[in-house]
Structures are given as C-alpha cells and as structure tokens.
Amino acid sequence: MSNLPPQNAVSPVTANWRGYLRIGSIVTETPGVKSFRLLPLSGDGPMPFTFVPGQFINVAFSIGGARMNRSYSISSSPTQRDYVDLTVKREPRGAVSRHIVDLLKVGDLIEAGGPVGKFTFDGTEAESIVLISAGVGITPMVSITRYLTERSWPGDIFFIYTCRTPADFIFADEVAALQQRNPRLHVAVTSTKAEGTDWKGPRGRLTKELLAQTVPDLASRRIHICGPPTMMEATKAILTELGIPPDQVKSELFGATKPSPAAAGTTAKATAAATGSLVTFSKNNKSAKIHDGQTVLELSEELAIGIENSCRVGTCGVCKVKMISGEVTMAVEDSLDADDKTNGIILACQAIPKSEITVEA
Numbered sequence: 001m002s003n004l005p006p007q008n009a010v011s012p013v014t015a016n017w018r019g020y021l022r023i024g025s026i027v028t029e030t031p032g033v034k035s036f037r038l039l040p041l042s043g044d045g046p047m048p049f050t051f052v053p054g055q056f057i058n059v060a061f062s063i064g065g066a067r068m069n070r071s072y073s074i075s076s077s078p079t080q081r082d083y084v085d086l087t088v089k090r091e092p093r094g095a096v097s098r099h100i101v102d103l104l105k106v107g108d109l110i111e112a113g114g115p116v117g118k119f120t121f122d123g124t125e126a127e128s129i130v131l132i133s134a135g136v137g138i139t140p141m142v143s144i145t146r147y148l149t150e151r152s153w154p155g156d157i158f159f160i161y162t163c164r165t166p167a168d169f170i171f172a173d174e175v176a177a178l179q180q181r182n183p184r185l186h187v188a189v190t191s192t193k194a195e196g197t198d199w200k201g202p203r204g205r206l207t208k209e210l211l212a213q214t215v216p217d218l219a220s221r222r223i224h225i226c227g228p229p230t231m232m233e234a235t236k237a238i239l240t241e242l243g244i245p246p247d248q249v250k251s252e253l254f255g256a257t258k259p260s261p262a263a264a265g266t267t268a269k270a271t272a273a274a275t276g277s278l279v280t281f282s283k284n285n286k287s288a289k290i291h292d293g294q295t296v297l298e299l300s301e302e303l304a305i306g307i308e309n310s311c312r313v314g315t316c317g318v319c320k321v322k323m324i325s326g327e328v329t330m331a332v333e334d335s336l337d338a339d340d341k342t343n344g345i346i347l348a349c350q351a352i353p354k355s356e357i358t359v360e361a
C-alpha cells in the first residue's frame with residue numbers, strides 16, 4: 001500500500017483526480033452486467049472528487065502483464081457523495097470487462113482517474129431532456145435521471161431504452177421506482193428479442209413512430225444518445241429524418257471502433273521513410289520524424305515509448321502528455337480543460353505536429 005498515490009484531498013476536485021478506490025459492494029443487475037460501488041480508499045467519508053451526471057471515470061488494470069485503460073460512466077447520482085457506482089457489461093471477448101465482471105471482489109482496489117466527459121446534463125442546459133439509450137448505454141442516462149429526480153427538477157424527462165430480451169433491461173426496477181416518484185419521467189422501453197416472453201411493451205428496434213409517439217414536439221428538445229455504434233447510427237438517421245437540428249443532439253459512443261495499438265516497430269508506416277516534423281520524447285531520450293497524418297501516440301508506439309491510452313478518439317484523456325515546445329493540431333480535444341491547455345497538455349492520440357515538437361514522455 002505504501003506505493004499508492006496520495007488520497008482524498010481536503011476539498012473534492014472536479015477533474016484530473018487520480019488514485020485508488022475500494023469496491024464496497026457488487027450487485028448483479030442482469031445476466032453479464034454488474035454494478036460496482038466504489039468507495040474512497042479509506043472505506044468511508046466523501047469521495048475525493050465530484051462529478052456532473054453523465055461523466056465517466058477511467059480505470060486501469062494490469063492484465064496478463066499488460067497495462068490496460070478503459071472508461072466507465074458513473075451510473076449513480078452526484079447527490080450521493082460517499083460513493084460512485086460503475087455498471088459494467090461483460091463483453092464475451094473483452095479483456096477488461098471480463099476481468100472486472102468475473103474476477104473483482106468486494107474489498108479490491110481499483111486504480112482510477114477522473115471525472116471526465118462533456119456528455120452531461122444537470123438541468124440547467126434545457127427545459128426538458130430526451131435520453132435515448134440501448135444496452136449498457138443506459139448508465140449515464142440513469143445517473144442523469146436519478147439526479148434530476150432527487151433534485152425535483154421541474155422539466156420533462158423522456159427516457160427511451162432498447163434492450164435485447166426483457167431480462168436484459170438493466171435498472172428495470174430502478175426506472176420503475178423513479179417513475180413512481182417523478183410524474184415528469186416518461187418511459188418507453190422496447191425489446192428486440194421478446195419472443196416467448198410476456199413482455200407487454202413495444203417490440204423491435206427503436207422506430208421513428210415510437211419516438212414521435214413518446215416525445216411530443218421532439219424537434220424542440222435537447223436529445224442525448226448513448227449505446228453501441230449500430231444503434232447510434234440508426235438513431236441519428238431517424239433524428240435526421242425527423243428534421244432534428246444536429247446541434248440539439250449530444251452523443252456518447254461506448255463501443256468506439258478504434259485502431260488497435262501498434263506494437264513497437266510493426267506498423268506499415270514504420271517501413272516507409274518519414275518526412276514530417278521531428279518529435280522528441282524527452283524522458284526516453286528518443287527522437288524521430290513523424291509520417292504524414294500520424295499522431296504523436298502512433299509514433300510513440302513505433303518507438304515503444306509507452307504513452308498510456310484508452311479511447312484513442314480524444315474523449316477519455318488517458319493519453320495526456322505535456323508538450324514542452326512546438327505546435328500541434330488536434331481534431332478532438334474534449335478531455336482537455338482550461339488548466340490543461342494553459343499548461344501545454346496535449347492529447348497524444350489526437351496530436352498532429354505542425355512543427356518540430358518535444359513532449360515529456
């Protein structure tokens with residue numbers, strides 16, 4: 001325990017916290033999905049960080065000798081200051097989700113960092129909210145709904161969810177209990193594999209008709225979508241068809257298709273001569289020219305620098321590094337806050353050098 005990072009700063013922080021959390025309890029929600037209640041390392045007292053509903057935390061594990069980072073949305077409400085809940089679906093071949101769901105037990109410590117993310121809603125952004133999710137994409141939506149209900153938020157909440165079988169409806173009891181307490185919570189759940197069950201709700205995938213029927217004046221409302229890639233694409237297509245302006249729609253993709261990290265020296269790019277700007281990794285004392293369109297993270301992997309990463313699409317912030325000199329462009333920089341920018345922090349997975357650069361890695 002002596003090598004653990006400092007814990008529980010006097011005032012809770014709202015970003016860039018890193019440390020260890022203790023598993024206080026584990027609940028099986030549906031087949032293959034469990035919620036993990038995470039407590040401060042000491043086991044009691046307030047959490048060392050606060051968050052906005054919809055945010056996630058990054059967790060890191062050492063599995064089979066490799067360090068792996070993943071993001072998980074917080075499913076509990078920020079009004080609960082003594083814990084956060086993560087709800088994790090076991091992916092059949094997933095490296096980290098299987099480790100979490102199959103092996104973790106009460107009392108285990110989890111290395112974590114955060115909170116992170118801009119896929120948030122605390123009731124100040126709009127007068128009503130439409131939350132559309134599928135599968136385990138329900139987690140940020142439940143956090144938002146719990147929070148708004150606990151705060152007696154006066155706006156309408158339209159909660160639209162797609163599950164495979166009725167038994168896969170995560171938080172079914174919780175959603176029903178919230179509905180009892182909140183007359184402004186309108187719920188529509190559709191099951192895509194309800195054959196042979198007594199499911200009384202809608203069946204099949206989310207349709208334009210179900211959406212229009214559940215949400216009056218849809219075009220005037222703020223809409224959040226979260227789930228796997230196919231569901232996100234289909235839902236966005238429906239919203240486009242219904243004429244919803246894209247700037248009213250916020251989304252968070254859980255199953256990002258991302259390029260696999262390249263092992264050191266194995267990429268095709270590594271075999272062609274690089275002609276781009278020189279990148280120096282100061283801690284490793286290594287420099288190389290970058291290939292056209294290559295990110296600082298990709299070059300670092302060729303050189304076996306070991307910059308940690310997770311989403312590779314600019315949202316999780318795991319690949320943050322300090323740039324000591326030079327200039328980069330970043331297509332996405334969602335996980336950088338104002339302090340990061342002032343301090344020269346860049347996202348290696350997004351950074352394309354505009355000039356010769358030196359990074360602290």
Ligand SMILES: Cc1cc2nc3c(=O)[nH]c(=O)nc-3n(C[C@H](O)[C@H](O)[C@H](O)COP(=O)(O)OP(=O)(O)OC[C@H]3O[C@@H](n4cnc5c(N)ncnc54)[C@H](O)[C@@H]3O)c2cc1C
Pocket residue numbers: 056070071072073074087088089090091092093094095096097098136139140252253254255256311315
């Ligand atoms: C912002 C954000 C929030 C998230 N919140 C949540 C959350 O609240 N709950 C949650 O459960 N997840 C959440 N996720 C997803 C989570 O981060 C992980 O991506 C997920 O748990 C899968 O990780 P893994 O290591 O188990 O799978 P990986 O090993 O990364 O595999 C990814 C996918 O590929 C498949 N796969 C792996 N190996 C193979 C193979 N050899 N052949 C074919 N397919 C293969 C796996 O089944 C899996 O579906 C979130 C993601 C993001 C970006």
Ligand code: FES
Pocket residue numbers: 308309310311312313314315316317318319320335347348349350
């Ligand atoms: S790896 Fe997630 S922001 Fe770069």
